[in-house]
Structures are given as structure tokens and as C-alpha cells.
Amino acid sequence: xxxxxxxxxxxxxxxxxxxxxxxxxxxxxxxxxxxxxxxxxxxxxxxxxxxxxxxxxxxxxxxxxxxxxxxxxxxxxxxxxxxxxxxxxxxxxxxxxxxxxxxxxxxxxxxxxxxxxxxxxxxxxxxxxxxxxxxxxxxxxxxxxxxxxxxxxxxxxxxxxxxxxxxxxxxxxxxxxxxxxxxxxxxxxxxxxxxxxxxxxxxxxxxxxxxxxxxxxxxxxxxxxxxxxxxxxxxxxxxxxxxxxxxxxxxxxxxxxxxxxxxxxxxxxxxxxxxxxxxxxxxxxxxxxxxxxxxxxxxxxxxxxxxxxxxxxxxxxxxxxxxxxxxxxxxxxxxxxxxxxxxxxxxxxxxxxxxxxxxxxxxxxxxxxxxxxxxxxx
Amino acid sequence: xxxxxxxxxxxxxxxxxxxxxxxxxxxxxxxxxxxxxxxxxxxxxxxxxxxxxxxxxxxxxxxxxxxxxxxxxxxxxxxxxxxxxxxxxxxxxxxxxxxxxxxxxxxxxxxxxxxxxxxxxxxxxxxxxxxxxxxxxxxxxxxxxxxxxxxxxxxxxxxxxxxxxxxxxxxxxxxxxxxxxxxxxxxxxxxxxxxxxxxxxxxxxxxxxxxxxxxxxxxxxxxxxxxxxxxxxxxxxxxxxxxxxxxxxxxxxxxxxxxxxxxxxxxxxxxxxxxxxxxxxxxxxxxxxxxxxxxxxxxxxxxxxxxxxx
Ligand SMILES: Nc1ncnc2c1ncn2[C@@H]1O[C@H](COP(=O)(O)OP(=O)(O)O)[C@@H](O)[C@H]1O
Ligand SMILES: [Mg+2]
Numbered sequence: 119x120x121x122x123x124x125x126x127x128x129x130x131x132x133x134x135x136x137x138x139x140x141x142x143x144x145x146x147x148x149x150x151x152x153x154x155x156x157x158x159x160x161x162x163x164x165x166x167x168x169x170x171x172x173x174x175x176x177x178x179x180x181x182x183x184x185x186x187x188x189x190x191x192x193x194x195x196x197x198x199x200x201x202x203x204x205x206x207x208x209x210x211x212x213x214x215x216x217x218x219x220x221x222x223x224x225x226x227x228x229x230x231x232x233x234x235x236x237x238x239x240x241x242x243x244x245x246x247x248x249x250x251x252x253x254x255x256x257x258x259x260x261x262x263x264x265x266x267x268x269x270x271x272x273x274x275x276x277x278x279x280x281x282x283x284x285x286x287x288x289x290x291x292x293x294x295x296x297x298x299x300x301x302x303x304x305x306x307x308x309x310x311x312x313x314x315x316x317x318x319x320x321x322x323x324x325x326x327x328x329x330x331x332x333x334x335x336x337x338x339x340x341x342x343x344x345x346x347x348x349x350x351x352x353x354x355x356x357x358x359x360x361x362x363x364x365x366x367x368x369x370x371x372x373x374x375x376x377x378x379x380x381x382x383x384x385x386x387x388x389x390x391x392x393x394x395x396x397x398x399x400x401x402x403x404x405x406x407x408x409x410x411x412x413x414x415x416x417x418x419x420x421x422x423x424x425x426x427x428x429x430x431x432x433x434x435x436x437x438x439x440x441x442x443x444x445x446x447x448x449x450x451x452x453x454x455x456x457x458x459x460x461x462x463x464x465x466x467x468x469x470x471x472x473x474x475x476x477x478x479x480x481x482x483x484x485x486x487x488x489x490x491x492x493x494x495x496x
Numbered sequence: 497x498x499x500x501x502x503x504x505x506x507x508x509x510x511x512x513x514x515x516x517x518x519x520x521x522x523x524x525x526x527x528x529x530x531x532x533x534x535x536x537x538x539x540x541x542x543x544x545x546x547x548x549x550x551x552x553x554x555x556x557x558x559x560x561x562x563x564x565x566x567x568x569x570x571x572x573x574x575x576x577x578x579x580x581x582x583x584x585x586x587x588x589x590x591x592x593x594x595x596x597x598x599x600x601x602x603x604x605x606x607x608x609x610x611x612x613x614x615x616x617x618x619x620x621x622x623x624x625x626x627x628x629x630x631x632x633x634x635x636x637x638x639x640x641x642x643x644x645x646x647x648x649x650x651x652x653x654x655x656x657x658x659x660x661x662x663x664x665x666x667x668x669x670x671x672x673x674x675x676x677x678x679x680x681x682x683x684x685x686x687x688x689x690x691x692x693x694x695x696x697x698x699x700x701x702x703x704x705x706x707x708x709x710x711x712x713x714x715x716x717x718x719x720x721x722x723x724x725x726x727x728x729x730x731x732x733x734x735x736x737x738x739x740x741x742x743x744x745x746x747x748x749x750x751x752x753x754x755x756x757x758x759x760x761x762x763x764x765x766x767x768x769x770x771x772x773x774x775x776x777x778x779x780x781x782x783x784x785x786x787x788x789x790x791x792x793x794x795x796x797x798x799x800x801x802x803x804x805x806x
Contacts, residue, residue, distance in 0.1 A: 332586055334584050338550060338573060
């Protein structure tokens with residue numbers, strides 16, 4: 119039975135909770151901030167039908183027909199020509215690094231064969247590590263090329279128009295020919311899991327000391343900020359290593375994800391990435407006043423990490439500003455490393471840039487942590 | 497080497513627009529044990545924290561163990577032992593792990609040996625693998641004292657080390673403080689609310705509202721207060737206190753057990769008040785004012801009672 123004092127006591131608790139909520143500004147800000155962040159990210163940044171994908175073109179000749187093809191490609195919404203040359207080997211590197219999503223190769227004699235109705239081949243190689251990136255664009259490729267040639271196939275060439283295409287579009291889905299999504303997701307998950315757990319664990323490193331009152335004792339003893347940071351981060355390197363091992367074993371035996379590349383290279387990337395995340399967490403813990411705030415900051419960091427890094431949605435499909443934010447995040451660079459090494463078998467030269475980017479990120483974040491670290495109780 | 501363990505001038509700390517400590521000067525010779533007294537919120541903890549470099553003074557300067565408190569906090573930390581008011585060791589570590597942690601931070605040689613010795617001296621060897629959080633209040637304080645003295649500091653800063661500790665444990669704790677200070681020539685500044693502890697100190701510093709009100713030996717402080725104190729005992733005492741309140745010359749009234757102490761600085765006035773308050777079931781007697789009488793008088797003089805209950 120509900121007693122007569124029921125509503126009064128409910129009111130008492132309601133007023134108390136409301137007063138506490140109002141005073142916890144940080145949580146209040148977060149309750150507004152997270153929905154706004156999600157609206158912006160999902161509403162503007164994320165595009166499941168990615169367009170304007172970077173494309174490299176290698177044309178062995180420069181005839182009006184070839185120029186028309188390239189123009190058609192450029193005018194389409196799907197392909198952006200970022201590289202044009204005549205050394206097709208260059209294209210393989212760009213694909214492996216993830217700098218381009220497609221490489222279009224127009225072989226020598228293409229025009230002559232076309233005019234002679236010998237149906238020359240037009241080669242499109244796609245980075246299929248993320249099958250969803252390539253799918254739409256490849257679906258449109260045939261139509262784009264066909265309409266590009268429509269104006270050229272006049273007069274004596276009009277006979278080539280009806281029915282079949284005058285050329286044969288050959289598509290190579292590289293690195294993941296069967297388009298198995300797990301191949302892309304599982305290595306990515308390695309990065310996502312490490313980001314979430316490591317940032318969260320180290321996020322409470324200092325706030326826990328502050329909340330339990332042990333901070334004063336720690337500060338009273340002779341430990342320098344950098345020593346505290348390294349000492350607090352180091353145990354979680356081991357945690358990260360164990361997590362990595364578990365995920366890699368699962369990737370191999372549960373999901374049969376291929377491992378094309380060099381294990382040592384992956385380890386190098388992992389170590390840098392793990393340290394980057396631990397540093398982020400430690401920095402949060404020097405900024406946050408409570409463990410709760412540190413957790414909330416972790417969420418705030420995790421959301422863009424998972425949405426803008428290219429893990430969930432194609433990186434190249436995002437608008438420029440979102441890509442800029444994504445370039446800052448260590449997960450973005452780690453995904454390039456892990457997918458590059460595991461699926462594409464890249465060499466160190468192809469992942470120097472992401473490795474350096476993660477190192478730079480770590481350095482900046484550690485500097486912030488050291489500046490923020492309180493040497494006194496003020 | 498500076499002859500003073502602590503030598504600070506004009507130490508001031510403001511939190512927002514509230515002055516927690518206001519212009520405190522201290523010159524504490526090495527080798528002494530000083531008592532640091534004052535009501536809650538009078539600024540004892542804040543002063544101690546500034547001395548060991550845990551808080552930056554808003555104004556003022558000085559040295560601790562010969563090192564500048566503003567710029568050489570790292571050196572002070574190596575040579576001082578600070579026991580916080582609230583137990584601040586790691587409750588989720590065992591007793592031994594806590595001591596080992598401290599020993600490692602101070603890079604003490606022979607880690608295991610040092611910790612074993614400390615545990616033996618503490619009498620906690622058999623419980624070394626218990627979590628520190630499970631210790632009783634008195635044991636926690638003894639553990640904390642052992643931990644902050646392990647690196648053989650030249651100066652001990654003990655912030656209310658006996659608060660919430662039973663009387664026997666308080667005595668044991670003070671015996672320990674005196675043992676450490678006399679054996680090793682260590683200097684100690686100990687904050688406390690207990691008069692019996694204050695009386696065991698070489699010198700007492702009394703703060704109120706962030707200001708240093710008085711200092712000296714217990715005897716000096718009582719003498720300087722210029723108080724005349726009468727003590728009333730007997731059945732009728734309770735009725736008396738309301739009656740005496742506010743009479744001219746009676747500056748403060750306080751219970752000591754079941755007896756009432758009535759004090760003032762003007763003998764004539766207080767004597768006449770006491771004579772008027774004579775009652776058959778009350779026995780009056782002039783007594784030597786105690787340290788507590790003197791402090792109560794000073795707290796009243798300091799004006800508004802701004803005590804905080806932390
Ligand atoms: N970190 C702080 N922020 C704001 N006010 C503080 C802080 N620390 C202490 N105070 C205030 O400063 C005054 C002195 O406190 P404290 O030094 O702890 O006194 P005591 O140790 O003598 O009880 C009190 O009014 C207290 O509320
Ligand atoms: Mg205090």
C-alpha cells in the first residue's frame with residue numbers, strides 16, 4: 119500500500135536529486151553535449167553511401183576518347199581524381215597505404231582497340247578491405263564510363279553504341295576479394311577495444327587518488343609527475359598486450375581473418391597505439407575532478423573515435439572537416455596500420471605516416487598531462 | 497644548515513576571498529616538539545601544507561629544513577615526513593605493501609629488511625598481509641606514523657594524528673613521538689585538540705581564524721592570559737551557569753567534567769560575581785587556570801567564532 123506520506127517523500131527525493139544534478143555541472147553539460155555530438159556526427163559526418171572517393175588513374179595514352187573517359191570519371195560524384203600518371207606500380211602503393219580507394223588503368227592501344235570494336239579492357243582496382251566503400255562506386259562505374267563516351271561515339275563510331283559496352287570493365291577487388299566484412303571489422307575491433315578499455319582504465323588513475331584522499335600522500339612523497347605517469351601507465355601495457363593476443367587469436371581462429379603482413383610491424387604499431395591511448399586516459403585523469411568525470415570524458419573521446427576513424431563508416435566518405443578531426447585520432451591511424459599489415463601486407467614504408475602521426479599525438483597528449491599534473495593541492 | 501627547522505614569515509593562504517591563513521610567522525628550532533592548536537578551520541592543516549610545499553602560499557615566504565618552501569618543495573619532501581589529517585595510505589593495499597611502496601619511493605636500501613624492522617617495531621609483523629583499510633583507527637594512525645618516519649626524516653609534520661583514537665592509544669602514540677624525536681633528534685610539529693597532548697610539547701602555537709594568536713610554553717600561555725579562574729562544584733552547579741552568564745567580569749564559563757570554571761581577567765569583578773552566586777549546595781574555590789581556560793578565553797577574544805567542522 120502507498121502510505122499517505124508517499125508523495126511527500128518522493129518530492130523530497132526529487133528535490134534532493136535535482137539540486138545535486140544542478141550542482142554537477144559537468145554531467146549536466148554532458149547530457150546536452152552527447153546528444154549534440156551524436157546529432158552532428160551521425161547527421162553530417164557519416165555517410166553510408168560514400169562519394170568523392172580518391173582515385174588514381176594511369177592512362178597509357180591521351181586520346182580524346184581517353185580524355186572523355188577521365189572527364190566522365192571526374193564529373194561523377196563517386197570518383198575524385200587525385201593522382202594521374204603513367205607508372206601503374208605507383209598505384210599499388212597508394213592502394214596499400216589507403217591513400218586512394220581506386221586505381222583505374224587504361225592500357226596502351228585502348229583507343230585503337232575501341233574503335234576497331236575489339237572491346238579493350240578497362241581495369242578498375244578497388245581497395246576492398248572495407249567492402250561497403252567500394253560497392254556503390256563500383257556499381258556505378260559502368261554507367262559512368264558509358265555516359266562519358268556517349269558524345270564521342272558519333273558519326274562513324276555510332277555503330278559501337280547500341281547494346282554492349284564498347285569496352286570491357288574489369289574490376290579487381292583487392293585485399294578482400296570476397297568482400298567479407300569481418301576481415302575489415304575484426305582488425306578494427308582490436309583498435310576499438312583497446313581505445314575504450316585503456317582510456318577508461320587510466321582515466322581514473324589520478325582521480326581515484328584524489329577521491330580516496332591518497333593524492334595528498336602521494337604528493338607529499340618524492341615522486342615526479344613523469345615518474346607517476348610512466349609508473350601508472352606501464353601496468354596497462356601488459357593489459358593491452360593480453361587483449362591484443364586474445365583478439366588476434368579470435369581473428370585467426372574464429373573469423374579466419376588472413377594475416378598477410380609482418381607481425382613485428384603490427385607490434386610496432388600496437389605499442390605506439392597503446393601508449394597513445396594510455397596517455398589520453400592519464401591526461402583525462404589529470405583534468406577530471408572525479409572518476410565519474412573521467413568516465414564521461416572517455417565517452418566523449420570514444421564516440422568520435424569509433425565514428426570518425428573509419429571503423430564504422432568509410433573514412434573517405436566523410437566531409438572534409440570530419441576527416442580532419444579523424445586524422446587527429448590515434449584510432450584512425452591505427453586502423454590504417456592494422457588493416458594495412460593484416461590485410462594488405464604492407465611494408466614499413468607504407469605506414470610511416472600513421473606511425474609518426476600516432477607518435478606526435480602521444481607526445482602532445484603527454485605534454486598536456488605534464489602541464490596539467492598537479493604538484494600541489496591547489 | 498639553518499638553525500631553524502621551520503622558518504616562515506607572513507604565511508598567507510586565500511581560498512577565493514576567504515583567508516584560511518593570514519600572516520603566520522613561525523621560527524621553530526631544530527630538535528623540539530611543538531604543539532599546533534586552534535579550533536577546527538583555524539588554518540592548521542593549511543599552514544602545514546604550505547610548509548611542506550603541498551600548497552602554494554598566496555603571500556609570505558620562508559624555509560623548511562633550510563630549503564625554500566616556494567621553490568625547493570622536492571628537497572623538503574625528501575627530508576620531511578608529513579602525516580595527513582585524514583588517513584591517506586592505500587586501503588586496498590596490505591600493510592606491508594604500503595610500507596614497501598613508501599620505501600621504494602624514497603629508495604631506501606635493503607627494502608625487505610627496512611620494512612621488516614618497521615613492522616616489528618610497529619608490532620604489526622603478524623598482520624602485515626592484512627589490508628590497511630581493515631585496521632582500526634588507532635592502528636591506522638600508527639601505521640601512518642611508521643610510514644612517514646621510515647625514511648628517517650629530519651622533520652615530522654603530524655596533522656591531528658590522534659583524532660578519533662582511544663585514550664590508551666593516544667598515550668602510546670605520544671610515547672612513540674617522543675621516542676623518535678629524542679632518539680634521532682627529529683623536530684616535530686603536531687597539531688592536536690587535546691590539552692594533555694599540548695602540555696607534553698616544548699612549545700605551543702595557537703591559531704584562530706587563520707591568525708597566530710599566541711605561542712609559548714603551556715605555562716607562559718596560561719600566565720600571559722592573565723586569567724583568574726574560580727571552580728564551582730556540587731549539585732547546584734548546573735543551575736548556576738545560566739545565572740552567571742553575562743555578569744560583568746565573567747568572560748567565559750566552561751564545564752570541566754562536572755565542575756564549572758568561571759574565568760575573567762578582572763579579579764575584583766569576578767570575585768564579586770562569585771560571591772553573589774554563592775549557594776548552599778555549591779562549593780567555590782579559586783584554581784590555577786588551565787591551558788584550556790586560556791584557549792577558550794582566546795577563542796572568545798578572536799571575535800566571531802568561525803569554526804568549521806571538518
Ligand atoms: N582546498 C580548500 N578550498 C577552500 N577552502 C579551504 C580549503 N582547504 C581549507 N579551506 C578552508 O580554510 C580554512 C582553514 O582550514 P584548515 O587549514 O583545514 O583548518 P584546520 O586544519 O585548523 O581545521 C577553513 O575555513 C577551511 O574551510
Ligand atoms: Mg585540519
